[in-house]
Amino acid sequence: MKLRQKSLYLVVFLILTMMLVACSSKETGNASNTTSQDAESTVEGSGSSNGPTSLTIMGGTTPGGTGDLVATIGENAARIAFPNAAIRKTPGGTTEVVTKVEKGEVEIGYGLPPSNYEAFHGIGLYNGEKHENIRFVLALNDPSYITILALESSGINSLEDLKGKRIGIGDGRTLTSIAAKEILKAAGLTDDIMKKSGGGILTGDWGEQYRMLGDGQLDAVISGAQHPMTAITEMSATKKVKLVPFEEAVLKKVIEKAKWYITEMPANTYDWQKESYLTIAVASHLITNKEVPEDWIYEFTKAFWENQEKVVWPVKQSWNGIDYSKDALIGNDDIIPIHPGAEKYYKEVGLLP
Structure with a gap:
């Protein structure tokens, strides 16, 4: 009788031990799968194996x-x-x-x-x-070329003609607006001189300034862009416009202070522009x-x-x-x-x- 009971206890003990081992293995497997899934999730969230998220x-x-x-x-x-x-x-x-x-x-x-x-x-x-x-x-x-655009009827044919005029130079935070001021300064048109002569150098959105030019609220706009520029193309479809020429001596003064270079914007960049345009670019x-x-x-x-x-x-x-x-x-x-x-x-x- 006692031998039978001992055998029964031994069988129960072995069964319990096997159950505990099985549970432990299952949990370990689940943990391993979770880790693997997390790793896959991390890789998937990156732009590449070593890239940014x-x-x-x-x-x-x-x-x-x-x-x-x-x-x-x-x-x-x-x-x-x-x-x-x-x-x-x-x-x-x-x-x-x-x-x-x-x-x-x-x-x-x-x-x-x-x-x-x-x-x-x-x-x-x-x-x-x-x-x-x-x-x-x-x-x-x-290249981004610097240009000065005016209406054909403006009477502006040179940098000197900009004296006393309202000139838009775009967003004041840009390098182009800084270059525009340097160009005007090299031509003898400082902020003070412009104000005293009844003109002004105005900053703002270039798209808006081109609209103001077309409406007669500005006399010229200086901008820097890769051409043809959408704002100029759209404006020239309804208005007769022209590029105001630069003097080479003025441009040489500007490039002494900045990493621009003197070049020419090719003729026919715009269908109304029949000759190349001397300017600076970058x-x-x-x-x-x-x-x-x-x-x-x-x-x-x-x-x-x-x-x-x-x-x-x-x-x-x-x-x-x-x-x-x-x-x-x-x-x-x-x-x-x-x-x-x-x-x-x-x-x-x-x-x-």
């Missing part, structure tokens, strides 16, 4: 303007490079963008060589505040902060240049079909350092030794 591109203050268009192509490249990331494009003037990038508040921004140079070295507009964290990513060599750049991971900028740069038909060509008709990659480094010879991620890509494709 979110990324901001900043540039442009006027829809359809140069900064806005270049920021748009940056956005297009980011969406290809990081398909699962939250990509956001936000507006900002050139000087504002450089400072935001410097502080790490945006990952990629629209910049121009003169502004980038002054910011990095802490001179000019950035006097005493060096922006040494900014880095070059790429250039789009569709290439558009995208910049980043030195702390943005190397692999992020490498993937972004690669996506940009190897998908131009999706990134660049659809944004502007005049860009369609043009391979800009050969000039990816133009205008950055002595401006700011190249980000290691971009440098890695340019070495791979032979643009850097």
Whole structure:
């Protein structure tokens, strides 16, 4: 009897032990599955295996303007490079963008060589505040030309004729508006002289200022953009307009202080513009902060240049079909350092030794 009871107790003990082992294995398996699922979820939430979960591109203050268009192509490249990331494009003037990038508040921004140079070295507009964290990513060599537009009936045929006139120079935060003031100053038209002569130098939205020009509220508008510019094309469809010529001596004074270059906007850029137009220009750049991971900028740069038909060509008709990659480094010879991620890509494709 006692032997039978002992055998029964042993059987019960063995059954309980097996049940406990089975439960323990199940919990361990569940924990392992949960960990695996969490890991998969983390990877899925990233733009790539090592990419960002979110990324901001900043540039442009006027829809359809140069900064806005270049920021748009940056956005297009980011969406290809990081398909699962939250990509956001936000507006900002050139000087504002450089400072935001410097502080790490945006990952990629629209910049121009003169502004980038002054910011990095802490001179000019950035006097005493060096922006040494900014880095070059790429250039789009569709020059932004400075133009002065007036109505054909205005009687304005030279820079001297602008004295006493109401001149729009666009958003005061942009490099173009700063260049516009330098041009007027080099021509002897300072703020004080303009006011005393009954004129004025006015800031504001370029689109609105072109409308004001057409309505007679302004006498001329100075702007910088890649041409043909939508606002000028639309205005010239209903108004007879002309480009006010620059004097080369004035332009030489301007480029002594800034990283612009003297060039000519080709004839027939607009159907009413029969001759080339002497002016100053600059290439558009995208910049980043030195702390943005190397692999992020490498993937972004690669996506940009190897998908131009999706990134660049659809944004502007005049860009369609043009391979800009050969000039990816133009205008950055002595401006700011190249980000290691971009440098890695340019070495791979032979643009850097």
